[in-house]
Amino acid sequence: MEPAPAPGVVLVAIGGEVDLVAAGILERFLLGAVAEQRSGKPGLIIDLSDAEFFGCAGLNALLAAQRRLERTGGWLRLVDISTAVSRVLDANGMNTHLKVTTSGT
Numbered sequence: 001m002e003p004a005p006a007p008g009v010v011l012v013a014i015g016g017e018v019d020l021v022a023a024g025i026l027e028r029f030l031l032g033a034v035a036e037q038r039s040g041k042p043g044l045i046i047d048l049s050d051a052e053f054f055g056c057a058g059l060n061a062l063l064a065a066q067r068r069l070e071r072t073g074g075w076l077r078l079v080d081i082s083t084a085v086s087r088v089l090d091a092n093g094m095n096t097h098l099k100v101t102t103s104g105t
Helices: 020-035 056-071 083-091
Strands: 009-018 043-054 075-079
Touching (some): 009 020, 009 056, 020 056, 043 056, 043 083, 056 075, 056 083
């Protein structure tokens, strides 16, 4: 986790290979980060620029975190997604369901 860009917001950078095993770890980590949010509208920014492989299990981890945040009025944003992540989002029709942006850097 990186330093918070704003109160109630957590910034997480994910890189490497997010396969079936890593996705389980990722989901537990993201849900833990969400659970620790004490803000009225908690936010989670996930930098995926260094993800070399991203499987469907990784996508499920992101969706689980997003659902949990939305139940509490929070939000999730993906930033600077890699080509590997983009392919999975496109192939599963999630490129509009998950909000994706660029950091502008």
